[in-house]
Amino acid sequence: MRRCGGAVVLVSLHDVRFTYAFTEGPALDGVTLELEPGLLHGVVGMNASGKSTLCALIRGVVPHFHEGTLEGDVQVLGRDLSDWDPADLSQTIGCVFDNPFTQISGIKDTVFEEIAIGLENLGVPREAMIQRVKEVVERLGLQALIRKNPNELSGGQRQKVAFASIIAMDTDFIVIDEPTSQLDPEASEEIFGVIDQLRRHGKSVVLVEHKIDLLARYADSIVVMKEGRVVMHGPTRDVLTSDALLDANVPPPEVTALARDLADAGKELPFMPITRSEAYQAISRRMEGRPRGHHTA
Amino acid sequence: MSADQDRGGAAIRAEDFIDGFRRPATQGNRVRDMNPISVFLVLGSLAVIAVAVPGIVAPSTVCVVLVLISLAGGVGRPFIGNFSRLFVAIGLLLFVLRSAFAGGTPVLFTIGAITVSMEGVLEGLRFALVVMAISGTVTLYFALIPIKYSMLALELKGVTPRATYVLLAAFQAITDLGKNARVIMDAQKARGIETEGNFVQRVRAFVPVLAPVFLSAIAATEEKAIALDARAFNSRVNHSHLVTLRPTPAWEVVFVAIAILCAVVACAGAVVPWY
Numbered sequence A: 001m002r003r004c005g006g007a008v009v010l011v012s013l014h015d016v017r018f019t020y021a022f023t024e025g026p027a028l029d030g031v032t033l034e035l036e037p038g039l040l041h042g043v044v045g046m047n048a049s050g051k052s053t054l055c056a057l058i059r060g061v062v063p064h065f066h067e068g069t070l071e072g073d074v075q076v077l078g079r080d081l082s083d084w085d086p087a088d089l090s091q092t093i094g095c096v097f098d099n100p101f102t103q104i105s106g107i108k109d110t111v112f113e114e115i116a117i118g119l120e121n122l123g124v125p126r127e128a129m130i131q132r133v134k135e136v137v138e139r140l141g142l143q144a145l146i147r148k149n150p151n152e153l154s155g156g157q158r159q160k161v162a163f164a165s166i167i168a169m170d171t172d173f174i175v176i177d178e179p180t181s182q183l184d185p186e187a188s189e190e191i192f193g194v195i196d197q198l199r200r201h202g203k204s205v206v207l208v209e210h211k212i213d214l215l216a217r218y219a220d221s222i223v224v225m226k227e228g229r230v231v232m233h234g235p236t237r238d239v240l241t242s243d244a245l246l247d248a249n250v251p252p253p254e255v256t257a258l259a260r261d262l263a264d265a266g267k268e269l270p271f272m273p274i275t276r277s278e279a280y281q282a283i284s285r286r287m288e289g290r291p292r293g294h295h296t297a
Numbered sequence B: 001m002s003a004d005q006d007r008g009g010a011a012i013r014a015e016d017f018i019d020g021f022r023r024p025a026t027q028g029n030r031v032r033d034m035n036p037i038s039v040f041l042v043l044g045s046l047a048v049i050a051v052a053v054p055g056i057v058a059p060s061t062v063c064v065v066l067v068l069i070s071l072a073g074g075v076g077r078p079f080i081g082n083f084s085r086l087f088v089a090i091g092l093l094l095f096v097l098r099s100a101f102a103g104g105t106p107v108l109f110t111i112g113a114i115t116v117s118m119e120g121v122l123e124g125l126r127f128a129l130v131v132m133a134i135s136g137t138v139t140l141y142f143a144l145i146p147i148k149y150s151m152l153a154l155e156l157k158g159v160t161p162r163a164t165y166v167l168l169a170a171f172q173a174i175t176d177l178g179k180n181a182r183v184i185m186d187a188q189k190a191r192g193i194e195t196e197g198n199f200v201q202r203v204r205a206f207v208p209v210l211a212p213v214f215l216s217a218i219a220a221t222e223e224k225a226i227a228l229d230a231r232a233f234n235s236r237v238n239h240s241h242l243v244t245l246r247p248t249p250a251w252e253v254v255f256v257a258i259a260i261l262c263a264v265v266a267c268a269g270a271v272v273p274w275y
Helices: A051-059 A086-092 A111-121 A126-139 A155-169 A185-200 A212-218 A236-240 A243-247 A254-264 A276-287 B003-022 B036-052 B057-072 B076-101 B118-144 B147-156 B161-190 B199-230 B250-271
Strands: A011-020 A028-035 A040-045 A068-076 A093-096 A173-177 A204-208 A221-226 A229-235 B107-111 B114-117
Touching: A011 A051, A028 A051, A028 A229, A040 A051, A040 A185, A040 A212, A051 A068, A051 A093, A051 A173, A051 A204, A051 A221, A086 A093, A086 B199, A093 A155, A093 B199, A111 A126, A111 A155, A111 B003, A126 A155, A126 B003, A155 A173, A155 A185, A185 A204, A185 A212, A212 A236, A212 A254, A221 A236, A221 A243, A229 A236, A229 A243, A236 A243, A254 A276, B036 B057, B036 B118, B036 B147, B036 B250, B057 B076, B057 B118, B076 B114, B076 B118, B114 B118, B147 B161, B161 B199
Parallel strands: A040 A204, A040 A221, A093 A173, A173 A204
Antiparallel strands: A011 A028, A011 A068, A221 A229, B107 B114
């Protein structure tokens, strides 16, 4: 069992290769990765770089559900993936997928009931279920939707409801695949706010997301993927300011790109910002004419 | 009304809605609040009586009783509308066909090779009424009881959630397929393909839509299965229920017992013709 500073490693992959059935090339190719528990790990990469397959693998959807050839060593919470019972995995790892139109059960008449479906499956008593769903509804600002039929919601609303139903299950480890793909900037901020709260409460989160500016603010570490391989994994600042990100064709945060452009123009900022607040500090410091130095925040 | 009052009112309504889950589900009507299995047994008994008792009186009476039950259940208007359409579209056709080809005596009139007799008319009438009584019970059941309550009642009787999900999802799939078909038809229309006009034109536009509709449904089924698994659908613990049905009162048990007894007597009468 692999451990990380005394705690069991969240996910440990060693030279993992996965090829879906009836396809030629591998979706994951030689992936070696170790994720610590209690952190928010962002996963970025171009389309078809293997992000969703990585999520599916961590969650056990491959190879338990999607058939294919899996090679290498995969450990989830210290146990070999093949030793996990899929039913136990679903109770241990919450998972939100990217397509909101297939995330709704289709059998519930109201959003409130839809959010409770996971709790029903876990056998949670009614009163506890009601309290938990109420709390999640308030956290995600879904009060206006609770009476609505989930089958008649927009894509963005469905995405929030699907997210809420997984949050309600209160697992310690959550894998989230593009939770904001159908959401406007304001709703995306709300979702990230909730994810941040989860992280603060000690939950482990693996999050695939294209909105790199939001990852810059919230993620503890970032995994960069390209053509089924992990090209870089490390603390958010190190990854977002590195050339590996650009090599993987992933655009850096807007402010980081701006700082790079300024540097290229000979107007280097005191430090490379990755968030707007850092950019504000960096630009203010430069405008004040302070001597250049390393960012210590 | 101020915005604060408006928000306060909405919060109270939301709280009322949530509080509703703490009480047994109700449709606000004594007939519709009966246990779905009780309703099924009563309506099933009526259908059995219509089939088992010879003659046209029993199926006619059952059809009338169905209308009365629908009125008592507060679904009279939609049920009578649907039932009338069934009578006109199917009942009449069955009656005419059966009467025309049943043969028998005395002969009432002859048109070419078709000879219509009194026996044929009575047999046709009975056949049509029995079919109407059976289809009426099915129609009324679905008018009275939402399918989710039927499945909940079955789950509470020990049917697996997997089985009830398949049934519920099958009903939902009918709606979803219709929606998807409309979306694809609209997309076709936007591309300039003629989707309206006479019957032949509409059929010609609709047939090519079927393949993508069913293929997308099959693809979505797999993703839905994974999404359900993510909600611990396959967990081995006993599932709990947010919505609950009210306990079955004694009068309902007695009522169902009487209905079943009547059906048993009708069946016994069919085997041993003592009336």
